[in-house]
Amino acid sequence: MCLQQYTFEDMRQMNRTTLGNMVPLELFRTIRLIGMNQGLPLGGKGTTVTIGRKIGESLPVHSVEELLQIFEELKIGIPRIVHSDERRINIAVDDCFCKGLPSLEDERMVCDLEGAIIEGALCRILGRKVSVKEIKCNVTGHEHCEYEVKL
Numbered sequence: 001m002c003l004q005q006y007t008f009e010d011m012r013q014m015n016r017t018t019l020g021n022m023v024p025l026e027l028f029r030t031i032r033l034i035g036m037n038q039g040l041p042l043g044g045k046g047t048t049v050t051i052g053r054k055i056g057e058s059l060p061v062h063s064v065e066e067l068l069q070i071f072e073e074l075k076i077g078i079p080r081i082v083h084s085d086e087r088r089i090n091i092a093v094d095d096c097f098c099k100g101l102p103s104l105e106d107e108r109m110v111c112d113l114e115g116a117i118i119e120g121a122l123c124r125i126l127g128r129k130v131s132v133k134e135i136k137c138n139v140t141g142h143e144h145c146e147y148e149v150k151l
């Protein structure tokens with residue numbers, strides 16, 4: 001059977017007998033930070049957001065709880081809500097994929113794609129526009145990565 005396009009469910013179909021369903025974290029990091037952030041013009045800024053939103057929209061989640069669950073299942077990090085009111089939600093992420101990376105000279109935070117994934121998923125779940133910004137990052141010396149969701 002041939003598909004016109006892939007869905008997230010298709011991504012879960014695997015038949016790799018020797019190497020299994022995992023790739024090492026350094027490959028994910030390399031795609032993210034060397035390929036996307038350093039390989040695309042302007043640090044991949046707009047492109048990363050576009051890619052992240054698209055990924056977020058494609059996730060089979062219907063609530064914030066399910067989103068946080070899949071975020072951990074995919075081993076991006078372990079998210080928890082640290083603040084929530086009618087205007088904003090703050091999501092801290094422990095054990096983020098960036099943990100242990102050296103800092104950058106320009107003190108840039110690096111988890112922009114992951115924030116855009118949250119944004120895309122939340123837009124779909126809530127049925128309206130939200131904006132997500134990374135406000136803390138392990139790489140810039142914070143105790144965890146954190147996203148601020150403006151509702």
Ligand SMILES: [Zn+2]
Nearest residue numbers: 111137138145
């Ligand atoms: Zn980070």
